[in-house]
Amino acid sequence: MFAYLVRRIAYGFVTVLGVLMLLFVLFFAIADPDDIARKAVGERASAEVYEQWKKNHGYDKPLIVNTDHGAAEFARYTDTLFFDHYRRMLTFDFGRSDADDSPIAGRILAGAVPSLSLTVPLFVIGLGVGVFFALLVAFFRDTYVDRSVLVLCMLAMSIASLIYIIGGQYLIGMLLRWFPISGFDPDPTVAYRFLALPVLIGVVSGFGADVRLYRTVFLEETNRDYVRTARAKGCGDIRVMTAHVLRNALIPILTNVVLAIPFLFTGALLLESFFGIPGLGSLTVEAIHGNDFSTLRTMVYIGALLFILGQILTDVSYTLADPRVRLR
Amino acid sequence: MSKPLLEMQNVSVTFPSGAGRVAVVDEISFSLDEGEVLALVGESGCGKTMAALALMRLIPKPGRAEKTSRITFDGKDVMAASVDDMRALRGYDLSMIFQDPMTCLNPVVRVGDQVVEAIRLHESVSYGAARKRTIELFERVGIPDAEQRFSTYPHLLSGGLKQRVMISMAVATKPRLLIADEPTTALDVTVQAQILELLRELQRDLGTTILLITHDFAVVNELADRVAVMYAGKMVEKGTRYELLKMPRHPYTEGLLGAIPHAAQRGHELNEIEGVVPPPALWPAGCRFTNRCPKAFEPCEGTLPPRIETSGTGVAWCHALAKASGR
Ligand SMILES: Nc1ncnc2c1ncn2[C@@H]1O[C@H](COP(=O)(O)OP(=O)(O)O)[C@@H](O)[C@H]1O
Ligand SMILES: [Mg+2]
Numbered sequence: 001m002f003a004y005l006v007r008r009i010a011y012g013f014v015t016v017l018g019v020l021m022l023l024f025v026l027f028f029a030i031a032d033p034d035d036i037a038r039k040a041v042g043e044r045a046s047a048e049v050y051e052q053w054k055k056n057h058g059y060d061k062p063l064i065v066n067t068d069h070g071a072a073e074f075a076r077y078t079d080t081l082f083f084d085h086y087r088r089m090l091t092f093d094f095g096r097s098d099a100d101d102s103p104i105a106g107r108i109l110a111g112a113v114p115s116l117s118l119t120v121p122l123f124v125i126g127l128g129v130g131v132f133f134a135l136l137v138a139f140f141r142d143t144y145v146d147r148s149v150l151v152l153c154m155l156a157m158s159i160a161s162l163i164y165i166i167g168g169q170y171l172i173g174m175l176l177r178w179f180p181i182s183g184f185d186p187d188p189t190v191a192y193r194f195l196a197l198p199v200l201i202g203v204v205s206g207f208g209a210d211v212r213l214y215r216t217v218f219l220e221e222t223n224r225d226y227v228r229t230a231r232a233k234g235c236g237d238i239r240v241m242t243a244h245v246l247r248n249a250l251i252p253i254l255t256n257v258v259l260a261i262p263f264l265f266t267g268a269l270l271l272e273s274f275f276g277i278p279g280l281g282s283l284t285v286e287a288i289h290g291n292d293f294s295t296l297r298t299m300v301y302i303g304a305l306l307f308i309l310g311q312i313l314t315d316v317s318y319t320l321a322d323p324r325v326r327l328r
Numbered sequence: 329m330s331k332p333l334l335e336m337q338n339v340s341v342t343f344p345s346g347a348g349r350v351a352v353v354d355e356i357s358f359s360l361d362e363g364e365v366l367a368l369v370g371e372s373g374c375g376k377t378m379a380a381l382a383l384m385r386l387i388p389k390p391g392r393a394e395k396t397s398r399i400t401f402d403g404k405d406v407m408a409a410s411v412d413d414m415r416a417l418r419g420y421d422l423s424m425i426f427q428d429p430m431t432c433l434n435p436v437v438r439v440g441d442q443v444v445e446a447i448r449l450h451e452s453v454s455y456g457a458a459r460k461r462t463i464e465l466f467e468r469v470g471i472p473d474a475e476q477r478f479s480t481y482p483h484l485l486s487g488g489l490k491q492r493v494m495i496s497m498a499v500a501t502k503p504r505l506l507i508a509d510e511p512t513t514a515l516d517v518t519v520q521a522q523i524l525e526l527l528r529e530l531q532r533d534l535g536t537t538i539l540l541i542t543h544d545f546a547v548v549n550e551l552a553d554r555v556a557v558m559y560a561g562k563m564v565e566k567g568t569r570y571e572l573l574k575m576p577r578h579p580y581t582e583g584l585l586g587a588i589p590h591a592a593q594r595g596h597e598l599n600e601i602e603g604v605v606p607p608p609a610l611w612p613a614g615c616r617f618t619n620r621c622p623k624a625f626e627p628c629e630g631t632l633p634p635r636i637e638t639s640g641t642g643v644a645w646c647h648a649l650a651k652a653s654g655r
Contacts, residue, residue: 231418
């Protein structure tokens with residue numbers, strides 16, 4: 001297990017190096033630093049302002065080879081955008097925003113709180129509701145309960161999430177006035193009022209797909225031989241479901257959701273921007289609109305790190321949930 | 329004479345097929361006295377497992393036992409018993425061992441805890457006491473290092489050990505009736521003999537009544553007092569072990585016995601029954617063995633065979649037998 005983890009992390013590191021290479025090509029070779037600087041300072045800005053901006057944002061070096069230094073000097077290769085990019089990303093020194101000069105690390109930390117306060121409840125409630133209803137329909141399989149929930153799921157799945165957002169804001173926010181339509185407050189005693197509606201809408205829009213997926217997993221398990229054994233020793237329906245079927249079905253379900261856990265951190269793009277929640281989803285969307293390349297670069301990098309982390313977590317969760325799996 | 333422990337009368341199990349339902353078990357009857365071992369024999373697919381599951385009331389949907397079936401276990405009407413009554417019965421007075429120990433244990437629960445569950449579902453004992461009993465049971469059924477094995481998971485055990493776990497689970501509450509559904513079929517030959525020996529010991533020590541399902545006459549010979557032979561959902565012959573093995577009357581039983589290697593005479597061809605069991609949809613209206621029977625004649629295909637008493641204890645259902653006995 002330990003040796004496995006070390007190896008996985010080493011592979012992960014190699015993957016990160018590859019991701020950084022891609023980012024370099026996209027953000028420095030294809031998106032020209034001169035263009036970025038020109039856009040940031042405006043067409044009319046003087047040459048000094050322009051050069052100063054490039055220097056402040058670390059765009060003032062050659063891409064890969066710095067010919068100011070002699071052929072024998074290290075600096076010929078280290079005093080470059082390429083080397084700086086790797087050095088800064090790997091040390092989590094993200095620098096300043098191309099758009100408003102604010103430190104990116106600070107903005108990410110500030111955005112993580114609203115994001116997590118939206119995505120964590122959404123994740124936990126969504127999983128609980130999905131598993132509960134799936135268990136229920138699997139329990140009542142081939143009856144009208146099962147069929148009506150399935151129809152409901154299909155309906156729920158065929159409606160776009162935008163409709164849920166706009167419809168929910170209109171119905172619950174405007175007509176019923178139960179919760180505010182948008183905004184956020186870090187004070188937990190107030191925050192829940194802002195979060196209730198986006199969480200509800202997030203749960204509803206994920207409901208259909210989740211229940212259908214989990215139901216399939218449960219039904220597959222209910223047909224297994226060990227379930228018959230459990231009945232033969234006198235387990236009742238509920239005990240069969242909870243002590244035997246659920247325990248086995250949780251393996252594919254858990255490993256499916258563990259992959260998603262790191263991404264709770266990056267927030268929910270659509271919900272955050274529609275509900276005015278100043279999280280990392282909003283930050284990313286703003287960065288796209290505002291030509292904020294340095295922030296965008298950082299978010300993509302963090303996304304890649306989280307993905308690698310998610311995969312390692314998934315493997316570990318397999319060993320925890322399933323005694324048959326041993327990592328070597 | 330006291331009443332039998334189990335009476336199965338006209339038990340039918342049907343599955344939907346096309347427009348109607350097809351009876352994969354068709355009006356079979358047999359009974360078991362306390363302490364007796366009855367072997368239910370027949371080729372794969374003839375309905376042995378479904379007959380046993382009818383008794384457990386565990387027939388998988390969309391199958392069902394027909395209302396006309398009468399099942400009496402220990403004086404209780406099984407067909408009419410409530411869900412709670414059945415739950416109390418299953419795993420307590422009425423236990424079952426299944427064919428494939430590889431898939432019949434829960435893969436993510438420690439094997440010891442699976443036996444503990446069987447005990448604690450029916451008796452209000454502490455976990456510690458049930459655990460102690462489980463370890464004793466493991467020792468009793470010949471699982472080495474019982475204490476350590478308690479905490480292992482099924483995939484770490486061999487097929488034979490898994491079946492021993494299944495057996496200890498089934499006998500944990502000293503059931504009145506143990507159904508053993510092909511308990512050795514999925515195992516290696518050497519392990520088969522050990523498991524049979526274990527069953528015989530348990531039967532002798534505990535006096536458990538056993539319904540032994542098998543398609544192997546060697547197993548019948550080892551354990552059974554009486555034998556019931558099924559073919560394509562129908563009972564074809566019943567009798568004592570001696571009668572069935574030494575003087576089978578029904579052509580199907582004769583065929584089955586002839587198909588066993590050591591029963592065939594040296595130098596002669598192995599005497600197999602021609603063809604295979606047809607699927608339920610293609611069963612003839614009369615005797616279902618007609619198209620494979622060497623003695624089939626005119627009435628076999630269209631009319632149900634008559635019940636012939638072959639001895640004081642034996643019966644068979646066969647047109648050819650009826651003709652031979654002059655009826
Ligand atoms: N789920 C099912 N749906 C339809 N037919 C079934 C189902 N399960 C079993 N059967 C039928 O029931 C018959 C008897 O099966 P079974 O009792 O398992 O046979 P055996 O135990 O003697 O090998 C088989 O011929 C099979 O076609
Ligand atoms: Mg069977």
